[in-house]
Amino acid sequence: MVSSTYVDAAPIITLTAVVKQFGRFAALRGVSAEFAAGRLYVILGDNGAGKTTLLRALAGLAHPTSGSISILGTTDVRSVCHELGYMAHPSLLYDEMTGMENLCYFARLYGVADVSRGADNMIAVGLDPRLTRPVSQYSQGMRQRLSLARAVLNDPKILLLDEPFSNVDVRSARAMVALLAQMRDTGKTIFVVTHQAALLEGAADEFVWMEAGQITHRSRELQPVGAQ
Amino acid sequence: MNFLYAAYAATWIIHIVYLGTLVRRYQRLSKEIAELKK
């Protein structure tokens, strides 16, 4: 088992020999790892290394073929899903609705009553809540940011973000990294799958390399590219 | 009268056709297993 480079707080997430197979394709081949609370983890790796599948497994969207995942002390993901925030490649938003309408609807799914929460989140990610254009007319960067706003709507303990910065301009990407670092400081555990690891160099606590469905290497610094 | 024999014949034709598909599937499967063994 690839041990974490930290030795302290009880792990918030524990994976033991998690395998996920889609027919003959083995997306995850026995991933065992522990992740402590209140840390920003960056997951790196080539396409098909199993990063997205790992996030989907953590979010409870993909049931492991074998092995187990324990989140917040329980393996029943449904009982802790109100503490999970998930952002994926697709925007997970309704195109015909405006940003605020989307956030209000998803707030209802989490039982979050006050409308202001949605507006605050949009402002936090740098979007104007009064925007009346439907999401379909948003730029890709704006859509990514709204998707992030949706993921943090229920103030989850654990955030699972799949390529949050893809085609977002550098300036707003830096702003998002600052936002994530700030959330990490309030005690949230954040997983970011990305190909732009350099953006997170200052903020991330630990980098995790994945290849061919397994975690191959973990370290606190982003070594020179040759190390991968 | 020939309806009687038609019915009996039809019954067995249907069963034999089905058993035929089973045998064909079985052959294809054993061929695949043989390949796998190599």
Next chain:
Amino acid sequence: MSTASAVPSGVTGATLAKDLRLEWRSKDAINSMLFFSLLVVVVFSFSFDPNAEESRQIAGGLVWVAFLFAAVVALNQTWARELRNQVLDAYRVSPAPANSLFLAKALGNFIFVAVLEILMTPLFIMFYKLRALGPAWQLLPVAVLGTWALVVNGTFFAAVSLRTRSREIMLPLLLFPISIPALLAMVNATTAILTGELSAKFWIVLLSTYDVVFTIACLLLFELVLNAE
């Protein structure tokens, strides 16, 4: 079954309101349904040009076949919006119970098909010169129970056929055999009421049992189907 601590209430209402609002904005499902059933009605009225007496015999079958096909058009689009940006994943991650989503979608479909029926029935009456000899008020429970029977199973099988290759074909293939008793009941009840000779009581009892049995079955099994990715 979701045992999340705070199971948010009012999710069904919110989801239904969202669906109706989106449908009101784009109107894509309702337009295609209306046009489709208009075509079916016109084609039927050309192919059979009955006098008053004959039309009462066959009108029941024609009406419900037209509405069945229109309903399938609506049911095929039930999950289209959820699939476009995989919003279904967002729903599955949230603590909202799966059955609320199912009920919201089923009610949404029910409203669409009901609107269609309200708009198309006058056309049928006009084309087929219909006048009910039997107790016409009984047509209402038959229509409501019958439409719900189609919609509840349709929404469930639309979710099942999400996981198959040829999605649009799979839905009718799964839905029609299971709905045969409901179809039989609707058609015969309508014909019985129109001709006035027989009582539609038996058929209404059958329809309500059918609705109760399959609504319970859908609510028990939907969570399994939603999460079977």
Next chain:
Amino acid sequence: MKRLFPIFGLLTAVLLSFALYEALVAAPTEQTMGNVQRIFYYHVPSAWTAFLLFFINFICSIQYLVRSNPVADKVTNWTVIAIAIAACIAAFVIRPLPEGIEPSSVATTGLMIAGLYFLIKKYFSRERADALAVVSAEVGVVFCTVVLVTGPLWARPVWGIWWTWDVRLTSTLVLWLIYISYLMLRRFSTSGQTPVLAAALAVFGALDVPLVYFSIWIFRTQHPQPVIGGGGSIDPRMLHVLLINWLAFLCFAGLVCWSRYRLEILQRELEETQALEALLEPRSPR
């Protein structure tokens, strides 16, 4: 185990030919319909076998769905026992039973339901139960096709029409349609959990059967139609031949199911080894 297969095959062949002889020659010729009535000896046993196979499919589907969640598992166990007890009590308490059904047959069906349920539960793991579900559905559809072919072939000479909306024949047709859609769902499904979807459809199909039967029964009372095979008592000699034929068909069905089951298990083992192989050898990144 392998040795038993040819012996059982031989026994079935003998039984089948004896039953064929009985049906064609030994059984008394029916006065009104004449020899064509002998189709009865193939038509009815095929139907009973088909219904039995579909019933096995239903039990396996319930078990596949229920065994994943212990609470539901216990609840179903108790409901099955309750059904069996209820059937036994009902058999002797409800006096005016519908025509042609004796108390003993109601009680035995109840016990058979429970027996079959617990038998499958004991000898089949969850995945094996799913394999049995596929097998019984497929072989059931074959027997059902036989019923739907011999039915009209019988109705034509006797009533001059190929198809009548007879209660039993139409229920068989609807059941056949349901299980064809079941098999198509299994083939077209791209989900990792096809068995779950198929089991859900099987449960829906089974819930549908009594409703189909009831709806056609009303339909028949409103539009009287000729009835296939007629109800009421039949000449004991004929009943004897019928039961022999049914036994022969059951053995034959058992044989076919067994070989199809071996094929299914082999297929699944092959897929598992291929999946395992994909797991072990290092994959070149795409």
